[in-house]
C-alpha cells in the first residue's frame with residue numbers, strides 16, 4: 001500500500017512527489033507520456049532558467065525525484081476505485097494507496113489530419129499565449145470555429161504579421177469582421193523539418209510559419225468524474241488545500257484549470273504534496 005499515488009509525471013505531479021518523499025512518505029508516480037510539457041519547444045518564462053526545452057525540463061524533474069527514491073513508471077491509468085483507500089488500475093497493473101493526487105494535465109482536442117503529430121512543437125502549437133511570441137512578424141493560422149479560436153486570433157494579432165482563421169469546413173459560430181477567415185477543409189500539413197504549408201482539399205496551398213490548434217479543450221476529468229468528484233466548468237474542483245470533495249483525493253496543475261503554465265503547476269503540486277503529508281500525519 002502506497003502512502004500516495006500521483007497520476008501524472010508533469011510539473012504538478014513531480015513537484016508534489018518532491019514534498020511527499022522529502023517528508024518521509026512513500027509515493028508512486030504513474031504517467032502515460034510526457035504530457036503537455038514535451039509539446040513545449042522552448043520555455044523562456046520559467047524562473048531561473050533562461051531557456052530550456054519541455055522535454056529536458058521533464059527529464060530533469062523525473063531524475064530529481066528518482067534520486068530521492070521515488071518510483072516513476074510509464075503506464076496509463078484506466079480506473080480509480082475508492083473504498084476507504086484507493087485502488088488504481090492501469091493497463092498493466094493494479095496498485096493500492098491511502099491518497100491520490102490527480103495531476104493529469106489538460107488534454108487539448110486535436111485534429112485527425114496528416115502531419116499534425118509530425119509538426120507538433122515544430123510549427124504546430126496549442127497555445128497562443130505560450131508560443132505566439134516565437135512568431136513575431138510571421139504568418140500564422142489558427143484552426144477552430146468557436147470563441148476559443150477567436151480569442152487565440154485576438155491574442156496573436158498584435159504580435160504576428162498575418163493571422164488567418166481556418167474553420168476546416170465548419171461554420172464560424174460567432175462571425176467577426178476583423179478576422180481573416182478561410183472556411184476550406186484541410187487535407188494535410190506539409191514541410192521539411194518544420195511546418196511550411198497547409199494543403200486544402202481543393203489542392204490549393206497556404207504558406208504558414210505556424211499553426212495554432214484551438215478547437216476546444218477536452219476534459220481530463222474522466223477519472224475523477226467516475227469517483228464522484230465535483231467538476232466545475234469541465235475542471236476538477238478543489239479547495240484551497242487542493243483537496244477534492246473526496247477524502248484523500250487531491251488535484252493540481254492544468255487539470256484544475258486557471259493559468260495553464262508550468263509555474264502554476266509546480267506551485268499547486270507543492271501545495272497538494274504538503275496537504276497529503278498533513279492528511280497522512282492525521
Ligand SMILES: Cc1cc2nc3c(=O)[nH]c(=O)nc-3n(C[C@H](O)[C@H](O)[C@H](O)COP(=O)(O)OP(=O)(O)OC[C@H]3O[C@@H](n4cnc5c(N)ncnc54)[C@H](O)[C@@H]3O)c2cc1C
Nearest residue numbers: 008009010012031032033035036077105130253254261262
Ligand atoms: C505547445 C505548448 C507550449 C507551452 N509553452 C509553455 C511555456 O512556454 N511556459 C509555460 O510555463 N507553460 C507552457 N505550456 C503549458 C505547460 O506545458 C503546462 O501548463 C504544464 O505542462 C502543466 O503541467 P501538469 O503537470 O499540470 O500537466 P502535464 O505537463 O500535461 O502532465 C500531465 C501528466 O499526466 C499524465 N496523464 C494524463 N492522463 C493520464 C492517465 N490516464 N494515466 C496516466 N498518466 C496520465 C500525462 O502522461 C502527463 O505525464 C505550454 C503548453 C503547450 C501545449
